[in-house]
Amino acid sequence: MTKVLFVVSAADRWTLRDGVVHPSGFWGEELAMPHKIFTEAGWETTIATPGG
Secondary structure (H helix, E strand, O other), rough: OEEEEEEOOOOOOOOOOOOOEOOOOOOHHHHHHHHEEEEOOOOOEEEEOOOO
């Protein structure tokens, strides 16, 4: 069986080397749509988050 691991970060900002801070995160669709497609294809999916 094909398996996929989604790793979702809790990071809410990126700080560049020069000190400039940019917001970060993910759109729900960036996780939901691949999850739906892989699950429908019969793949075993696991989602890992910092909180477990």
